[in-house]
Amino acid sequence: MLDRFSSQADLYARYRIDYPAALYDWLLPQVPGRTRAWDCATGNGQVAAVLAEHFGQVEATDISAAQLAQAARQLNITYQQAPAEHTPFADASFDLVTVAQAVHWFDMAAFNAEVHRVLQPGGVVAEWGYGLLRISPALDPLVQHFHNDTMRPYWDDNRWHITDEYARLSFPFAEVQTARFEVRRQWSAEWFLNYLRTWSSVVKYQQQHGQDAVLLLSEEVMRRWGAGEREVVFPVFARAGRR
Template sequence: MATLDRFSTQADLYARYRIDYPAELYQWLLPQVAARARAWDCATGNGQVAAVLAEHFAQVEATDISTAQLAQAPQLPNIHYQVASAERTPFAAASFDLITVAQAVHWFDMAAFNAEVRRVLRPDGVLAEWGYNLLTINPEIDPLVRYFHDETMRPYWDDNRWHIVDEYARLPFPFAGVQTGRFAVRRQWSAEWMLNYLRTWSSVASYQKQHQQDPVLLIADELTQLWGPGEREVIFPVFARTGHLQ
């Protein structure tokens, strides 16, 4: 099964309006990693995780199936970007101290990816997978966003999306020493920023492709009215898991 590409068409929006991850996540993750020679950021997208890893590892390999996403990534001397699938890479066996996958593993062929992890991870290396669920704002706006997510967009989500809602509970993780963490990303956004964030969803891109219309406009007026002028705090719940070879 080929890895699905659902983010090339909105790569510029993705780079600007998608969240990055809190320092607390890296503070939890990095002490679990014994060596800091090489890391692989799988499905790197626009390279936001790779750029953080580059501060802590001598060399970072960052892969994605989307050339459009990689074009948005920061160029740093110790990051090497290349197009490659999660399930089949050009890397040598036992070559990484850390493998990371942020908000992407639900798109993979899990059996093939886990086999590739076992091949390229060093014996004392760590695999880290994380994602974030639907954001919350306040009791007035949350039902509107959830209805848009769960009902309006439901026919346009791939089934893979619901693994995020389940926080990867149904995705196999056949590794030892499993640790889990929970974090929160808090941002101050305007209504316009929120609407553009919605346009980064794969379901919105699918709707636009099928209907040649922007579905975010279906809720734009109501959301903007409820939001009011200025900014509001948005909160994304982040979930993470780590493990190593048995």
């Protein structure tokens, strides 16, 4: 797994969404134990922080030291740099494994093998992500064109697994459950534009051209957005299975 998010770690920590309480209300009753959880590709630790309220110990890993540096420290969370596919954890040592908005970057065969190794029998693995946000009829076509057309040469192929909600990514676990949620936020145009700067495609564009790709649409976004804040809606999809 390549590190695509270190260079924008500070923006990522501030402008990326967190996940709705309803997602955890759906997930946690499926988990048989509350001893240990592993949040894989934890980024700035937002999922790990929620899990820490429910588990005795949370292990949180990421390949990006810059992302981990942004994470809030808690006594029962241990952060360490490690790839998703190869971890230092003992066999059958977790009740739950979570991956938020990241599994599409993994070597899936190796990661699934690692999950089978570290989960206890009956333990649960949950993977979720979120698609392109919706704002308004005036703004959505502009954002869709930027995402699907302008940025297309700069997205890794893995990105399109988000579009089909991981349907092409193997999930060799039992008792599979799926669910959908929404995240709703009130954002200013400036906040939205900074969110776009967390996209891996925008970072790649900057690296290749030495320019900020968000400037290609910022003026038109500001014009259509108007003053004040608007509601933005992110569709969230999730799946969970049992070892």
